[in-house]
Amino acid sequence: MTSSVRLTGIESPVPTGLFVGGEWRAASSGATFDVLDPADGSLLAQVADGTTDDVTAAVDAAAAALPGFAATPPRQRSEMLRRAFQIMTDRADEFARLMSLENGKALPDAKAELTYAAEFFRWFAEEAVRIDGDYRVAPAGGTRTVVTHQPVGVCLLVTPWNFPAAMLTRKLGPAIAAGCTSVVKPAEDTPLTALLLAQVLTEAGVPDGVVNVVPTMDAKEVVATAMADPRLRKISFTGSTEVGKVLLKQAADQVLVSSMELGGNAPFVVCADADLDAAVDGAMLAKMRNGGEACTAANRFYVQAPVAEAFAGKLAERMAAMTTGRGTDEGVTLGPLVNEETVAKVDRIVTDTVGAGARVLTGGTRPQGPGFFYPPTVLVDVPVGAPALTEETFGPVAPITTFDTDEQALALANATPFGLVAYVFTGDLARGLRLAEALESGMVGINRGVVSDPAAPFGGVKQSGLGREGGHEGIGEYLTTKYVSFPL
Numbered sequence: 001m002t003s004s005v006r007l008t009g010i011e012s013p014v015p016t017g018l019f020v021g022g023e024w025r026a027a028s029s030g031a032t033f034d035v036l037d038p039a040d041g042s043l044l045a046q047v048a049d050g051t052t053d054d055v056t057a058a059v060d061a062a063a064a065a066l067p068g069f070a071a072t073p074p075r076q077r078s079e080m081l082r083r084a085f086q087i088m089t090d091r092a093d094e095f096a097r098l099m100s101l102e103n104g105k106a107l108p109d110a111k112a113e114l115t116y117a118a119e120f121f122r123w124f125a126e127e128a129v130r131i132d133g134d135y136r137v138a139p140a141g142g143t144r145t146v147v148t149h150q151p152v153g154v155c156l157l158v159t160p161w162n163f164p165a166a167m168l169t170r171k172l173g174p175a176i177a178a179g180c181t182s183v184v185k186p187a188e189d190t191p192l193t194a195l196l197l198a199q200v201l202t203e204a205g206v207p208d209g210v211v212n213v214v215p216t217m218d219a220k221e222v223v224a225t226a227m228a229d230p231r232l233r234k235i236s237f238t239g240s241t242e243v244g245k246v247l248l249k250q251a252a253d254q255v256l257v258s259s260m261e262l263g264g265n266a267p268f269v270v271c272a273d274a275d276l277d278a279a280v281d282g283a284m285l286a287k288m289r290n291g292g293e294a295c296t297a298a299n300r301f302y303v304q305a306p307v308a309e310a311f312a313g314k315l316a317e318r319m320a321a322m323t324t325g326r327g328t329d330e331g332v333t334l335g336p337l338v339n340e341e342t343v344a345k346v347d348r349i350v351t352d353t354v355g356a357g358a359r360v361l362t363g364g365t366r367p368q369g370p371g372f373f374y375p376p377t378v379l380v381d382v383p384v385g386a387p388a389l390t391e392e393t394f395g396p397v398a399p400i401t402t403f404d405t406d407e408q409a410l411a412l413a414n415a416t417p418f419g420l421v422a423y424v425f426t427g428d429l430a431r432g433l434r435l436a437e438a439l440e441s442g443m444v445g446i447n448r449g450v451v452s453d454p455a456a457p458f459g460g461v462k463q464s465g466l467g468r469e470g471g472h473e474g475i476g477e478y479l480t481t482k483y484v485s486f487p488l
Protein backbone atom coordinates (compact mmCIF):
# COMPACT_ATOMS: atom_id res chain seq x y z
CA MET A 1 0.00 0.00 0.00
CA THR A 2 1.20 3.50 -0.71
CA SER A 3 -1.38 5.41 1.33
CA SER A 4 -0.49 8.87 2.41
CA VAL A 5 -2.18 12.07 3.45
CA ARG A 6 -1.79 15.61 2.12
CA LEU A 7 -1.71 18.17 4.90
CA THR A 8 -2.03 21.93 4.61
CA GLY A 9 1.34 23.59 4.47
CA ILE A 10 3.28 20.36 3.90
CA GLU A 11 4.58 19.94 0.39
CA SER A 12 5.00 16.19 0.11
CA PRO A 13 2.41 13.60 1.13
CA VAL A 14 2.92 12.05 4.56
CA PRO A 15 2.83 8.22 4.68
CA THR A 16 0.04 6.62 6.71
CA GLY A 17 0.80 2.90 6.32
CA LEU A 18 2.87 0.48 8.35
CA PHE A 19 6.53 0.35 7.34
CA VAL A 20 7.80 -3.24 7.38
CA GLY A 21 10.82 -4.65 5.59
CA GLY A 22 11.19 -1.50 3.48
CA GLU A 23 7.56 -1.61 2.26
CA TRP A 24 4.56 0.48 3.09
CA ARG A 25 1.56 -1.68 3.83
CA ALA A 26 -1.95 -1.71 5.24
CA ALA A 27 -2.62 -3.35 8.60
CA SER A 28 -3.32 -7.09 8.31
CA SER A 29 -6.83 -6.35 9.60
CA GLY A 30 -7.27 -3.53 7.09
CA ALA A 31 -8.16 -1.25 10.02
CA THR A 32 -7.05 2.33 10.49
CA PHE A 33 -7.24 4.73 13.44
CA ASP A 34 -7.82 8.45 13.58
CA VAL A 35 -5.17 11.03 14.33
CA LEU A 36 -6.76 14.26 15.57
CA ASP A 37 -5.79 17.91 15.40
CA PRO A 38 -5.55 18.94 19.09
CA ALA A 39 -6.45 22.55 18.24
CA ASP A 40 -10.06 21.62 17.42
CA GLY A 41 -10.39 17.84 17.71
CA SER A 42 -10.92 17.48 13.94
CA LEU A 43 -9.62 14.54 11.90
CA LEU A 44 -6.08 15.01 10.60
CA ALA A 45 -5.31 11.59 9.15
CA GLN A 46 -6.19 7.91 9.29
CA VAL A 47 -3.24 5.65 9.96
CA ALA A 48 -2.90 1.87 9.56
CA ASP A 49 -3.73 0.18 12.87
CA GLY A 50 -1.03 -2.47 13.32
CA THR A 51 -1.93 -5.87 14.77
CA THR A 52 0.04 -8.51 16.65
CA ASP A 53 0.60 -10.26 13.29
CA ASP A 54 1.98 -7.01 11.89
CA VAL A 55 4.44 -6.54 14.73
CA THR A 56 5.60 -10.14 14.31
CA ALA A 57 6.15 -9.42 10.61
CA ALA A 58 8.18 -6.37 11.65
CA VAL A 59 10.31 -8.50 14.00
CA ASP A 60 10.74 -10.99 11.09
CA ALA A 61 12.04 -8.16 8.91
CA ALA A 62 14.32 -6.79 11.63
CA ALA A 63 15.71 -10.25 12.42
CA ALA A 64 16.34 -10.96 8.73
CA ALA A 65 18.15 -7.63 8.26
CA LEU A 66 20.27 -7.97 11.41
CA PRO A 67 23.26 -10.08 10.29
CA GLY A 68 23.91 -7.98 7.19
CA PHE A 69 23.45 -4.68 8.99
CA ALA A 70 25.57 -5.68 11.99
CA ALA A 71 28.40 -6.41 9.53
CA THR A 72 28.07 -3.07 7.67
CA PRO A 73 31.25 -0.99 7.94
CA PRO A 74 30.75 1.62 10.68
CA ARG A 75 31.62 4.39 8.22
CA GLN A 76 28.65 3.40 6.06
CA ARG A 77 26.27 3.46 9.02
CA SER A 78 27.75 6.80 10.01
CA GLU A 79 27.11 8.24 6.57
CA MET A 80 23.50 7.05 6.55
CA LEU A 81 22.93 8.95 9.79
CA ARG A 82 24.75 12.02 8.50
CA ARG A 83 22.55 12.05 5.38
CA ALA A 84 19.42 11.62 7.54
CA PHE A 85 20.56 14.61 9.64
CA GLN A 86 20.94 16.64 6.47
CA ILE A 87 17.55 15.68 5.04
CA MET A 88 15.81 16.50 8.33
CA THR A 89 17.60 19.83 8.46
CA ASP A 90 16.70 20.63 4.85
CA ARG A 91 13.08 19.72 5.53
CA ALA A 92 12.96 21.33 8.98
CA ASP A 93 9.90 23.48 8.28
CA GLU A 94 7.92 20.54 6.98
CA PHE A 95 8.78 18.37 10.01
CA ALA A 96 8.05 21.21 12.42
CA ARG A 97 4.68 21.85 10.86
CA LEU A 98 3.77 18.17 10.95
CA MET A 99 4.70 17.91 14.64
CA SER A 100 2.72 21.03 15.39
CA LEU A 101 -0.29 19.61 13.55
CA GLU A 102 -0.39 16.22 15.24
CA ASN A 103 0.91 17.19 18.69
CA GLY A 104 -0.49 20.72 18.97
CA LYS A 105 2.80 22.32 20.07
CA ALA A 106 3.55 25.88 18.99
CA LEU A 107 5.76 26.18 15.90
CA PRO A 108 8.76 27.64 17.79
CA ASP A 109 8.69 24.55 20.04
CA ALA A 110 8.35 22.27 17.01
CA LYS A 111 11.29 23.93 15.27
CA ALA A 112 13.41 23.60 18.41
CA GLU A 113 12.48 19.94 18.63
CA LEU A 114 13.39 19.32 15.01
CA THR A 115 16.86 20.81 15.51
CA TYR A 116 17.33 18.75 18.66
CA ALA A 117 16.02 15.59 16.98
CA ALA A 118 18.20 15.89 13.87
CA GLU A 119 21.22 16.54 16.07
CA PHE A 120 20.94 13.00 17.51
CA PHE A 121 21.56 11.65 14.01
CA ARG A 122 24.62 13.87 13.58
CA TRP A 123 25.96 13.01 17.03
CA PHE A 124 25.55 9.25 16.53
CA ALA A 125 26.97 9.50 13.00
CA GLU A 126 30.11 10.65 14.83
CA GLU A 127 29.83 7.92 17.47
CA ALA A 128 29.36 5.07 14.96
CA VAL A 129 33.03 5.21 13.95
CA ARG A 130 34.31 5.48 17.55
CA ILE A 131 33.11 2.14 18.92
CA ASP A 132 36.21 0.96 20.72
CA GLY A 133 37.67 -2.17 22.24
CA ASP A 134 40.94 -3.09 23.93
CA TYR A 135 43.68 -5.63 24.28
CA ARG A 136 44.70 -6.67 27.78
CA VAL A 137 47.43 -8.74 29.34
CA ALA A 138 46.37 -11.05 32.17
CA PRO A 139 47.88 -10.06 35.56
CA ALA A 140 49.80 -13.36 35.67
CA GLY A 141 51.01 -12.87 32.09
CA GLY A 142 50.48 -15.35 29.29
CA THR A 143 46.78 -14.99 28.62
CA ARG A 144 45.60 -12.11 26.45
CA THR A 145 42.07 -10.68 26.48
CA VAL A 146 40.61 -8.87 23.50
CA VAL A 147 37.51 -6.84 24.42
CA THR A 148 35.12 -5.88 21.65
CA HIS A 149 31.60 -4.48 21.34
CA GLN A 150 28.86 -5.94 19.20
CA PRO A 151 25.32 -4.77 18.38
CA VAL A 152 22.75 -5.97 20.91
CA GLY A 153 20.42 -7.28 18.18
CA VAL A 154 16.78 -6.60 17.36
CA CYS A 155 15.41 -3.66 19.38
CA LEU A 156 11.87 -2.59 20.19
CA LEU A 157 11.60 1.19 20.48
CA VAL A 158 8.42 2.50 22.13
CA THR A 159 8.03 6.27 22.09
CA PRO A 160 5.68 8.91 23.54
CA TRP A 161 3.75 11.75 21.88
CA ASN A 162 5.41 14.76 23.55
CA PHE A 163 8.52 14.85 21.33
CA PRO A 164 7.46 12.72 18.34
CA ALA A 165 10.77 13.17 16.50
CA ALA A 166 13.41 13.60 19.20
CA MET A 167 12.34 10.68 21.38
CA LEU A 168 12.72 8.48 18.32
CA THR A 169 15.98 9.82 16.86
CA ARG A 170 17.50 9.55 20.35
CA LYS A 171 16.89 5.77 20.10
CA LEU A 172 17.24 5.18 16.36
CA GLY A 173 20.48 7.18 16.13
CA PRO A 174 22.46 4.91 18.48
CA ALA A 175 20.65 1.76 17.28
CA ILE A 176 21.72 2.43 13.68
CA ALA A 177 25.19 3.57 14.73
CA ALA A 178 25.70 0.34 16.70
CA GLY A 179 24.43 -1.90 13.87
CA CYS A 180 21.13 -2.94 15.48
CA THR A 181 17.81 -3.33 13.68
CA SER A 182 14.59 -1.97 15.15
CA VAL A 183 10.84 -2.17 15.39
CA VAL A 184 9.35 1.20 16.30
CA LYS A 185 6.01 1.58 18.08
CA PRO A 186 5.20 5.31 18.04
CA ALA A 187 2.56 6.89 20.28
CA GLU A 188 -0.98 6.66 18.94
CA ASP A 189 -1.50 10.45 19.09
CA THR A 190 1.56 11.24 16.94
CA PRO A 191 2.43 8.42 14.50
CA LEU A 192 2.87 10.65 11.43
CA THR A 193 6.25 12.08 12.43
CA ALA A 194 7.64 8.55 12.97
CA LEU A 195 6.36 7.49 9.53
CA LEU A 196 7.92 10.52 7.87
CA LEU A 197 11.19 9.73 9.66
CA ALA A 198 11.12 6.18 8.28
CA GLN A 199 10.80 7.67 4.80
CA VAL A 200 13.76 9.98 5.47
CA LEU A 201 15.92 7.09 6.69
CA THR A 202 15.15 5.13 3.53
CA GLU A 203 16.15 8.15 1.46
CA ALA A 204 19.34 8.33 3.51
CA GLY A 205 20.21 4.78 2.46
CA VAL A 206 19.20 2.76 5.53
CA PRO A 207 18.60 -0.78 4.17
CA ASP A 208 15.19 -2.48 4.15
CA GLY A 209 14.24 -4.10 7.43
CA VAL A 210 16.68 -2.09 9.55
CA VAL A 211 13.92 0.27 10.71
CA ASN A 212 10.30 -0.88 10.82
CA VAL A 213 7.40 1.19 12.13
CA VAL A 214 4.15 -0.24 13.46
CA PRO A 215 1.62 2.32 14.69
CA THR A 216 -1.30 0.79 16.58
CA MET A 217 -4.18 1.59 18.88
CA ASP A 218 -3.54 -1.70 20.64
CA ALA A 219 -0.21 -0.83 22.27
CA LYS A 220 -0.68 -3.31 25.08
CA GLU A 221 -1.04 -6.45 22.94
CA VAL A 222 1.21 -5.37 20.08
CA VAL A 223 4.09 -4.45 22.39
CA ALA A 224 3.59 -7.57 24.54
CA THR A 225 3.74 -9.73 21.41
CA ALA A 226 7.04 -8.21 20.32
CA MET A 227 8.42 -8.44 23.89
CA ALA A 228 7.65 -12.18 23.95
CA ASP A 229 9.34 -12.82 20.59
CA PRO A 230 12.54 -14.79 21.23
CA ARG A 231 14.34 -12.85 18.50
CA LEU A 232 13.97 -9.55 20.38
CA ARG A 233 17.04 -8.59 22.45
CA LYS A 234 16.30 -5.08 23.67
CA ILE A 235 13.52 -2.74 24.74
CA SER A 236 14.02 1.02 24.84
CA PHE A 237 11.01 2.86 26.20
CA THR A 238 10.17 6.49 26.87
CA GLY A 239 6.88 7.11 28.64
CA SER A 240 5.17 6.84 31.98
CA THR A 241 6.66 5.04 34.97
CA GLU A 242 3.47 3.00 35.15
CA VAL A 243 3.92 1.51 31.66
CA GLY A 244 7.69 1.26 32.15
CA LYS A 245 7.14 -1.06 35.12
CA VAL A 246 4.84 -3.25 33.02
CA LEU A 247 7.48 -3.48 30.29
CA LEU A 248 10.28 -4.24 32.77
CA LYS A 249 8.23 -7.18 34.05
CA GLN A 250 7.74 -8.39 30.48
CA ALA A 251 11.44 -7.85 29.78
CA ALA A 252 12.31 -10.16 32.68
CA ASP A 253 10.84 -13.16 30.86
CA GLN A 254 13.44 -12.90 28.12
CA VAL A 255 16.06 -11.02 30.12
CA LEU A 256 15.96 -8.20 27.56
CA VAL A 257 18.46 -5.38 27.70
CA SER A 258 16.28 -2.55 28.99
CA SER A 259 16.51 1.22 28.73
CA MET A 260 13.76 3.18 30.43
CA GLU A 261 13.18 6.93 30.30
CA LEU A 262 10.24 7.33 32.65
CA GLY A 263 8.37 10.05 34.50
CA GLY A 264 9.89 13.05 36.22
CA ASN A 265 8.83 15.49 38.92
CA ALA A 266 11.51 18.12 38.47
CA PRO A 267 12.15 20.58 41.31
CA PHE A 268 13.19 24.12 40.36
CA VAL A 269 15.07 25.72 43.27
CA VAL A 270 15.60 29.49 43.36
CA CYS A 271 18.02 30.73 46.02
CA ALA A 272 17.75 34.28 47.36
CA ASP A 273 21.18 35.13 45.90
CA ALA A 274 20.10 34.24 42.34
CA ASP A 275 19.79 36.73 39.50
CA LEU A 276 16.00 36.84 39.63
CA ASP A 277 15.47 37.81 35.99
CA ALA A 278 17.73 34.97 34.86
CA ALA A 279 15.78 32.63 37.15
CA VAL A 280 12.50 33.76 35.57
CA ASP A 281 13.96 33.26 32.07
CA GLY A 282 15.12 29.79 33.14
CA ALA A 283 11.73 29.04 34.67
CA MET A 284 9.95 29.98 31.44
CA LEU A 285 12.15 27.52 29.57
CA ALA A 286 12.07 24.76 32.15
CA LYS A 287 8.33 25.09 32.60
CA MET A 288 6.96 26.20 29.25
CA ARG A 289 9.19 24.53 26.67
CA ASN A 290 6.78 22.28 24.78
CA GLY A 291 3.84 23.75 26.73
CA GLY A 292 4.96 21.93 29.87
CA GLU A 293 4.54 18.56 28.16
CA ALA A 294 8.04 17.28 28.91
CA CYS A 295 9.41 14.83 31.46
CA THR A 296 12.09 17.46 32.10
CA ALA A 297 9.47 20.17 32.78
CA ALA A 298 9.91 22.02 36.06
CA ASN A 299 7.02 20.56 38.05
CA ARG A 300 7.60 22.17 41.47
CA PHE A 301 9.10 25.55 42.29
CA TYR A 302 10.91 26.01 45.62
CA VAL A 303 11.85 29.65 46.12
CA GLN A 304 13.79 31.02 49.08
CA ALA A 305 11.42 33.10 51.19
CA PRO A 306 12.95 36.60 50.76
CA VAL A 307 12.54 36.51 46.97
CA ALA A 308 9.46 34.29 46.65
CA GLU A 309 6.92 37.03 46.13
CA ALA A 310 9.04 38.89 43.58
CA PHE A 311 9.80 35.70 41.66
CA ALA A 312 6.15 34.62 41.59
CA GLY A 313 5.03 38.05 40.41
CA LYS A 314 7.56 38.19 37.58
CA LEU A 315 6.81 34.61 36.50
CA ALA A 316 3.06 35.22 36.53
CA GLU A 317 3.54 38.32 34.37
CA ARG A 318 5.59 36.40 31.80
CA MET A 319 3.20 33.45 31.80
CA ALA A 320 0.14 35.69 31.36
CA ALA A 321 1.81 37.38 28.37
CA MET A 322 2.02 34.15 26.38
CA THR A 323 -0.09 33.86 23.23
CA THR A 324 -2.28 30.78 23.24
CA GLY A 325 -3.74 29.39 20.04
CA ARG A 326 -3.41 26.85 17.25
CA GLY A 327 0.21 25.72 17.25
CA THR A 328 0.73 26.48 13.56
CA ASP A 329 -0.61 30.07 13.80
CA GLU A 330 1.90 32.89 13.55
CA GLY A 331 2.89 34.39 16.91
CA VAL A 332 1.44 31.57 19.03
CA THR A 333 3.74 30.57 21.90
CA LEU A 334 1.45 28.05 23.63
CA GLY A 335 -0.54 25.51 21.64
CA PRO A 336 -3.21 23.12 22.91
CA LEU A 337 -2.28 20.09 24.98
CA VAL A 338 -2.20 16.84 23.05
CA ASN A 339 -5.56 15.30 23.92
CA GLU A 340 -8.62 15.44 26.15
CA GLU A 341 -7.16 13.09 28.75
CA THR A 342 -4.13 15.33 29.24
CA VAL A 343 -6.07 18.57 29.55
CA ALA A 344 -8.59 16.92 31.91
CA LYS A 345 -5.70 15.75 34.12
CA VAL A 346 -4.17 19.23 34.27
CA ASP A 347 -7.57 20.71 35.10
CA ARG A 348 -8.11 18.17 37.88
CA ILE A 349 -4.66 18.77 39.40
CA VAL A 350 -5.18 22.56 39.47
CA THR A 351 -8.71 22.31 40.88
CA ASP A 352 -7.60 19.93 43.64
CA THR A 353 -4.52 22.00 44.45
CA VAL A 354 -6.61 25.16 44.76
CA GLY A 355 -9.07 23.13 46.85
CA ALA A 356 -6.14 22.26 49.15
CA GLY A 357 -5.45 25.97 49.76
CA ALA A 358 -3.29 27.24 46.86
CA ARG A 359 -3.88 30.71 45.44
CA VAL A 360 -4.09 31.39 41.67
CA LEU A 361 -1.91 34.24 40.39
CA THR A 362 -2.78 33.72 36.74
CA GLY A 363 -4.72 31.14 34.68
CA GLY A 364 -6.28 28.25 36.56
CA THR A 365 -9.49 27.84 34.54
CA ARG A 366 -9.98 25.64 31.49
CA PRO A 367 -11.47 27.74 28.68
CA GLN A 368 -14.75 26.88 26.97
CA GLY A 369 -14.74 25.90 23.31
CA PRO A 370 -13.15 23.29 21.06
CA GLY A 371 -9.59 21.97 21.35
CA PHE A 372 -7.51 20.87 24.30
CA PHE A 373 -6.36 24.25 25.60
CA TYR A 374 -5.22 25.13 29.12
CA PRO A 375 -3.94 28.59 30.08
CA PRO A 376 -0.50 29.33 31.58
CA THR A 377 -1.08 29.04 35.32
CA VAL A 378 0.87 30.14 38.39
CA LEU A 379 -0.14 28.91 41.85
CA VAL A 380 1.31 30.19 45.13
CA ASP A 381 0.97 29.13 48.79
CA VAL A 382 0.81 25.54 47.58
CA PRO A 383 0.61 23.21 50.58
CA VAL A 384 3.00 20.27 50.87
CA GLY A 385 1.33 17.14 49.49
CA ALA A 386 -0.94 19.00 47.04
CA PRO A 387 -1.38 17.16 43.71
CA ALA A 388 0.48 19.87 41.73
CA LEU A 389 3.60 18.98 43.76
CA THR A 390 3.26 15.21 43.94
CA GLU A 391 1.96 14.38 40.43
CA GLU A 392 3.69 14.99 37.12
CA THR A 393 1.33 17.67 35.73
CA PHE A 394 2.56 17.64 32.11
CA GLY A 395 0.98 21.01 31.42
CA PRO A 396 1.52 24.78 31.73
CA VAL A 397 1.18 24.96 35.52
CA ALA A 398 3.79 26.37 37.91
CA PRO A 399 3.13 25.68 41.62
CA ILE A 400 5.33 27.76 43.91
CA THR A 401 6.26 27.14 47.54
CA THR A 402 8.95 28.64 49.73
CA PHE A 403 11.94 27.39 51.72
CA ASP A 404 14.28 28.93 54.26
CA THR A 405 17.47 26.82 54.34
CA ASP A 406 19.26 24.73 51.72
CA GLU A 407 18.65 21.64 53.87
CA GLN A 408 14.92 22.32 53.65
CA ALA A 409 15.10 22.83 49.90
CA LEU A 410 16.92 19.51 49.48
CA ALA A 411 14.50 17.64 51.72
CA LEU A 412 11.54 19.00 49.74
CA ALA A 413 13.16 18.43 46.35
CA ASN A 414 14.19 14.86 47.15
CA ALA A 415 10.87 13.84 48.69
CA THR A 416 9.67 12.04 45.57
CA PRO A 417 10.09 8.58 44.06
CA PHE A 418 11.27 10.28 40.84
CA GLY A 419 14.71 11.63 39.97
CA LEU A 420 15.08 12.75 36.37
CA VAL A 421 16.20 16.37 36.47
CA ALA A 422 16.47 19.28 38.89
CA TYR A 423 17.17 22.98 38.35
CA VAL A 424 19.02 25.32 40.72
CA PHE A 425 19.41 29.08 40.40
CA THR A 426 21.99 30.77 42.61
CA GLY A 427 24.62 33.48 42.37
CA ASP A 428 27.10 31.22 44.20
CA LEU A 429 28.45 28.44 42.00
CA ALA A 430 29.86 26.46 44.93
CA ARG A 431 26.44 26.52 46.59
CA GLY A 432 24.92 25.40 43.28
CA LEU A 433 27.37 22.51 43.00
CA ARG A 434 26.74 21.45 46.61
CA LEU A 435 23.01 21.38 45.93
CA ALA A 436 23.55 19.60 42.59
CA GLU A 437 25.55 16.84 44.25
CA ALA A 438 22.89 16.32 46.92
CA LEU A 439 19.86 16.43 44.61
CA GLU A 440 18.64 12.93 43.80
CA SER A 441 18.36 13.22 40.03
CA GLY A 442 20.19 12.04 36.94
CA MET A 443 20.62 15.59 35.63
CA VAL A 444 20.89 19.06 37.18
CA GLY A 445 20.77 22.42 35.46
CA ILE A 446 22.60 25.17 37.37
CA ASN A 447 21.42 28.61 36.21
CA ARG A 448 20.01 26.90 33.10
CA GLY A 449 16.42 25.98 32.31
CA VAL A 450 17.27 23.31 29.74
CA VAL A 451 19.55 20.31 30.15
CA SER A 452 18.63 18.27 27.06
CA ASP A 453 21.63 17.92 24.78
CA PRO A 454 22.41 15.11 22.30
CA ALA A 455 26.04 15.21 23.45
CA ALA A 456 25.14 14.60 27.11
CA PRO A 457 23.92 11.43 28.88
CA PHE A 458 20.21 12.01 29.46
CA GLY A 459 18.52 9.83 32.07
CA GLY A 460 17.18 9.47 35.56
CA VAL A 461 17.65 7.76 38.90
CA LYS A 462 15.04 6.21 41.23
CA GLN A 463 11.77 5.56 39.39
CA SER A 464 12.68 7.91 36.54
CA GLY A 465 14.46 5.15 34.71
CA LEU A 466 17.38 3.01 33.74
CA GLY A 467 20.13 3.76 31.25
CA ARG A 468 21.23 6.90 29.44
CA GLU A 469 20.43 8.34 26.03
CA GLY A 470 22.79 10.64 24.14
CA GLY A 471 26.42 11.40 24.94
CA HIS A 472 29.06 8.69 24.73
CA GLU A 473 26.89 6.57 27.01
CA GLY A 474 24.01 6.48 24.52
CA ILE A 475 25.53 4.06 22.06
CA GLY A 476 26.60 1.73 24.88
CA GLU A 477 22.93 0.89 25.47
CA TYR A 478 22.87 -0.74 22.00
CA LEU A 479 26.14 -2.66 22.34
CA THR A 480 27.12 -5.75 24.27
CA THR A 481 30.63 -6.46 25.46
CA LYS A 482 32.40 -9.63 24.36
CA TYR A 483 35.90 -10.72 25.12
CA VAL A 484 38.06 -13.26 23.43
CA SER A 485 40.71 -14.91 25.58
CA PHE A 486 43.76 -16.74 24.28
CA PRO A 487 47.20 -17.85 25.45
CA LEU A 488 50.31 -16.31 24.02
Ligand code: ADP
Pocket residue numbers: 158159160161185186187188219220221223224238239240241243244246
Ligand atom coordinates in the same frame (compact mmCIF):
# COMPACT_ATOMS: atom_id res chain seq x y z
P1 ADP B 1 2.05 9.01 28.24
O1 ADP B 1 1.51 9.13 29.62
O2 ADP B 1 3.14 9.93 27.89
O3 ADP B 1 1.01 8.86 27.17
P2 ADP B 1 2.47 6.19 28.14
O4 ADP B 1 3.45 5.49 29.01
O5 ADP B 1 1.02 5.92 28.35
O6 ADP B 1 2.87 7.69 28.29
O7 ADP B 1 2.78 5.93 26.61
C1 ADP B 1 4.07 5.92 26.07
C2 ADP B 1 4.11 4.86 25.00
O8 ADP B 1 3.80 3.60 25.57
C3 ADP B 1 3.12 5.05 23.85
O9 ADP B 1 3.72 4.64 22.64
C4 ADP B 1 1.98 4.12 24.23
O10 ADP B 1 1.25 3.66 23.12
C5 ADP B 1 2.74 2.96 24.86
N1 ADP B 1 1.95 2.18 25.80
C6 ADP B 1 0.93 2.59 26.57
N2 ADP B 1 0.45 1.57 27.32
C7 ADP B 1 1.20 0.48 27.02
C8 ADP B 1 1.23 -0.88 27.47
N3 ADP B 1 0.37 -1.33 28.39
N4 ADP B 1 2.14 -1.70 26.95
C9 ADP B 1 3.02 -1.25 26.03
N5 ADP B 1 3.05 0.00 25.58
C10 ADP B 1 2.16 0.88 26.05
